[in-house]
Amino acid sequence: MDMDVPGDKRLAAAVVMHEGRVLLVRRSETERFLPRVWGVPCGKLEPGESPQDGVLRELKEETGLLGEVVRKVGESSFVSEYRGHEVKNWQDNFLVKPLSRHITLPEPDQAYAWLSPAELSSVDIDEYNLDIVRQALQRP
Secondary structure (H helix, E strand, O other): OOOOOOOEEEEEEEEEEEEEEEEEEEEOOOOOOOOOOOOOEEEEEEOOOOOHHHHHHHHHHHHHHOOEEEEEEEEEEEEEEOOOOEEEEEEEEEEEEEEOOOOOOOOOEEEEEOHHHHHHOOOEOOOOHHHHHHHHHHHO
């Protein structure tokens, strides 16, 4: 096997909810993966990092928010391509309560919105991210 080809990737996504509204972030136009698409904060886990720790780290890196994991709401997976090889991506999805309120986005062309479930279709959210939000909206 080619040493440059990664194995399966682990990710974690945060569905941040406050007062019945979900935080969505628009990706930068410079992103290689889904530029300008709205979604939940998500990212790759570091080696040895737990999904709960990783989702809170990604939330802080992507929005500046501190958070607390309320519960795991589900899992998602997708296949991506890396240098001509398929990579399976496994993702744990969490409902997160924000512990801070000031949002700082890394890129100037990004935006964020707190949307009610009925308002989710008012932005360009893809079906994958919409499914993650739906997982969190379902009662345990």
